[in-house]
Amino acid sequence: MKSAVETLNPTRVRLTVEVPFEELKSSLDAAYKKINQQVTVKGFRKGKIPARVIDQRFGRGAVLEEAVNDALPKFYTEAVNEGELNVLGQPEVDIKELKDGELLSFTAEVDIRPELEIPDYSGIEVEVDPIEVSEEDVDKAVEELRERFASTSAVERAAEDGDVVTIDLEAKVEGEVLEDGIASEVSYTIGSGELLDGIDEAVKGLEAGGEATFTSELKGGSAAGKEAEVAVKVSKVEARELPELNDDFAQMASEFDTLEELRADSRKRLENMKQYDQATQAQERVLDKLLELVEVPIPEKLLADEIETRSHNLEHHQLPQMGLDLDKYLEIQGKTAEEFKTETEEQAVKGIKTQFVLDELVSREKLNVSQEELTEHLLRRAASSGMSPDQFAQAVVEGGQVPMLVGEVARGKALATVVEAATVKDTNGEVVDLSDDEDEEETATEAVESAEDAAEPEAESK
Known part of the structure; x- marks a missing residue:
């Protein structure tokens, strides 16, 4: 031959x-x-x-x-x-x-795959948010904990903001009751925004036994996106009572003896969360800077296939789970079809560039993935998928996806290498040292996945 x-x-x-x-x-x-x-x-x-x-x-x-x-x-x-x-x-x-x-x-x-020239990346500098936790942040965290330990008691008065009402609902579209439009004994906190638009105004002022009707656009079910006439009946009104903020509350709601210790722990937790967010922000911004340094030709067919895959996943998997179609999603997001197309292409280009550049770094830096690193990554992916580690591992093996997971970990290690060489400062001008981050490579892997994956749709408007 x-x-x-x-x-x-x-x-x-x-x-x-x-x-x-x-x-x-x-x-x-x-x-x-x-x-x-x-x-x-x-x-x-x-x-x-x-x-x-x-x-x-x-x-x-x-x-x-x-x-x-x-x-x-x-x-x-x-x-x-x-x-x-x-x-x-x-x-x-x-x-x-x-x-x-x-x-x-x-x-x-x-x-x-195009041949890439990776320039010296040690000069990369990025700016991130500082780790600052205010007293107001701690107050909010403690208040959220306090809300979880609230008790309720039935009251014989009209429902008010913050009350918990037990309600029955019946939704009609064009005069016909929907098969999935009836719900009984639903517990709802007024003002939580967890049910239909307009329900707060309908139930406020009603006592037990009171009824009202209102119109609302259905968010899910067989008639998602359609205007419905909703009948609501209140069967019970309960007032929420919050526990007093004192040492007794601390002992009831946590392992601490005093409210001061509980607040100190809340502060520490918030600092850890902000530290994680800061590390993620650093990874993402360093990656963006790295991609700017490298000229990456994009294969036309690969790009077309990637755009098609992302669009298909959004329209046929992600949006249906939210009770939306593409037109409704674009309306909520305030985007035109052309803007959506451009955004999808930009995401696809970034995903391909990220993979090409980091794979080149993996080869250049001779980075390997150990069995322990692969196992840790598999466990994290299993947790995010809602599957048990054994189920996820079996699905990965049967689907021939082990090389994909290895690639994700390797690219995370490549990005971590670049971050270590970069200069990261917060907006106060303080140099941020990410070397103490025990999960630096896993954080980098998540940043890589975020860049490679299509952006998750959000039902809320901007």
Whole structure:
């Protein structure tokens, strides 16, 4: 076999391959054997039909076609390896010549990873938010804990903001009660915004036994997005009572003996959260700076496929779970279809660039992934997927996704390497030292995933 590589552009090549006919022998034998098992010829046992009879009855062309289809992947792979190509996706194959007994010639156009020059990244500087926790932040955290320990007691008065009401709901669209539009004994805190728009105004002022109707756009269910007439009946009104903020509350709500100790712990937790957010912010901003330094040609077909995948996932998986279609989502987001298309393309480009640049760094820095690192990453991914580690691991293995996970961890390590070399300061001008972050590589992996993945849709308007 002879092969030659022609560079069409920085991300695409054309392979020209010539195969002497004798190298097709094993594939020809396999073709005759396969056809033998599929056809019957009077006077011959199944599987025992001579080759010359198959040629006469079904045509030598059919055999050659079967043999070539069998052989092409092998010869294509050999040509790729011979050319030391890092191919992406499936090739477009064109058979140029097939001379029986003489020669098979074909071309294969395929996308390849571009060769990248990674410049010195040690000069990267980024700015992040400082770690500052105010007394108001601590007050809010303690108040949220206090809310969780609130008690309720029935009252004989009209419902007010903050009260908990027990209600029955019935939704009609165009005068017809929806099959999934009836709900009984629903507990709702007035002002929480957890149910339908307009319900707060409807139930405020009602006592137990009171009824009202209001119109609202349904957020989910069979009539999601449609205007409905909703009847609501209040069966119980309960006032929420918050515990006093004192040492007794601290002992009831935590492992601490005093309110002062509880507040100190809340401050520490908030500082840890802000430290994590700061590290994530640093990773993301360093990555953006790194991508600005590297010129990355993007394969057209790969980009088109990535855009299609992201759009499909949004329209057919993410939005239906939220009870939305694309038109409604764009309306909520205040975007036009053209703006959405542009945004999706920008996300896809960034995802591809991120993978190319960090994979190049993995190779250049000779970064490896240990079994322990892979296991830790698998456990985190399992937790975020809602599956048990065993279930997630089985799904990964069965889906052939282990190399994907290894790649995610390796790219996280590559980004962590760049962050370590960068200068990170907060907005107060203080240098931020991320070397004490025990989960630095995992944080970097999450930042990489965020860049590579499509942005998750949000139902709330901007």
